Amino acid sequence: DIVLTQSPGTLSLSPGESATLSCRASQSVSSSYLAWYQQNPGQAPRLLIYGASSRATGIPDRFSGSGSGTDFTLTISRLEPEDFAVYYCQQYGSSPQSFGQGTKLEIK
């Protein structure tokens, strides 16, 4: 099974700054089947990025994804107050699909 490790566990930044979130896989993720989700407290996860770098419908271009193989990155530029949430990566190229443990982005 592929294990996804996200870092850091918590990231403290101010609005207007940029955030870089990392997701490292224990094995290569086939065909970049890597997604990122945002989850606000008490809400369901929302798809942000799929295929490692494609933005989902309605997601602002402040969110960008990159990476391949075992190392993937979610970058959020010009942080807005609504961006402070928990972010999860998911690999869906190998069975069973799996999620990372999450990175909490908090206001500094």
Added chain:
Amino acid sequence: EVQLVESGGGLVQPGGSLRLSCAASGFTFSSYSMNWVRQAPGKGLEWVSYISSSSSTIYYADSVKGRFTISRDNAKNSLYLQMNSLRADDTAVYYCARGPSGVKSRFDPWGQGTLVTVSS
């Protein structure tokens, strides 16, 4: 608008059973695979089960295999999860999520979730 609405959660004793439902609207339900994903209180996301659009292919996480059964009724635009022999570690919010690309698919969208609490 694409919408998924879960129901059926609640408090159940260890060893008990519960059936979750997910009502879909705003898209052609019969054309999409579906999934159940759960999240224990204060924890991360765990994929639970997958069902293809025609119900011909079904997968389960090892943690629920033999205890949970996923099914769907395309005529009713509904997804189900029958949960038997429930344990305390099954306590979680259960989400249904659409898989736009079959078994190798991201999840989009997700329902709002239904809470299952297993406790005596």
